[in-house]
Amino acid sequence: MPRLIVLNGPPASGKSSLARRYVSDHPLALCLDIDVVRSLLGGWLDRSDAAGSAARTLALAMARTHLEAGHDVAVPQFLARPQLAEQLESLALEVHSTFVEIVVDLDPEQMLERFARRTAERERIEHRDAADLLGRNDGLRDLVDMRQRMMAMLAGRPRARWVTSREGDLDGTYRDVLALVEAASARS
Template sequence: MKLIFLNGPPGSGKSTLARRYADDHPPALALDVDRIRAMLGGWRAAPGEAGSLAREIALAAARTHLAAGHDVVVPQLVARPGLPERLAALARECGASFHEVVLLPGPEETFRRFAARGESEIETAGPLTETQLRQAYERVAAYAAERSASVIPAGSPEETYRALLTSLT
């Protein structure tokens, strides 16, 4: 049983990869914290509070799914301590292996992917500028350098998925 944390900047493919893993490993749970946050009424008016609540809900859902003996994949942009440590502790508590993976396909590829995906109802404050995307990319890259995470660079979706599976062995 695995708890997989997929980190990366917007547009790096976290949610797509999580969904692919869940589809290929049923009944794995692709647990998207941003989608949970978007289900909370008025989340845009109080994004900090909504984000905290969404993380707590996600941790409870992950605990339930792991306790049932199933894998959980959490795609989430994280550039500061907190959530990864809580996920690692949850994995230990449930007897699951913890895998922290950072997707860093390169700034230009990340921008291209982000632009191609279109608008989303779960974005925090509307469209991001290229400067904001670059800053997010740099924050995640710096954070990843401090962690013992597996880093997956640029590649096709199939190559990225294979690299994820390899990192889990």
């Protein structure tokens, strides 16, 4: 049975790295990074709300197509509102797939340090764009607020499972994620 794996977490928690790792270990699995999809839309920084909505719509259609073909989909996405998580969960049920919601968390101080390092390097386009978007306001305060909004939303998502992002130990964090995916698959 294909799996729809949502990796939620604050910025710089390692969601995208974990999703890419999962995909590299699972042939034909899709890393569906909605931030990347959004960055493919022209002028998205100037129309971030409309671009975000369009990217989510596209991502749901892509996930449906890939799951129906029998392949896993990993979605690394910061979620602070329940709507997309609920849509992804409903989609998984509709197409008879296992839904796994994992929160990759780290403490706020680590989050700020990692985000500062990541945006200074800006090796990936979504990191540059995120830094630019957050840089328009008080970026560090925005990050702390984002994490608080995510935590409040997750209070209403009791089936979400948690892993701690280990500094310098992507392999260990990945093993924790795999264990949760396998446990969810065994329950399905």
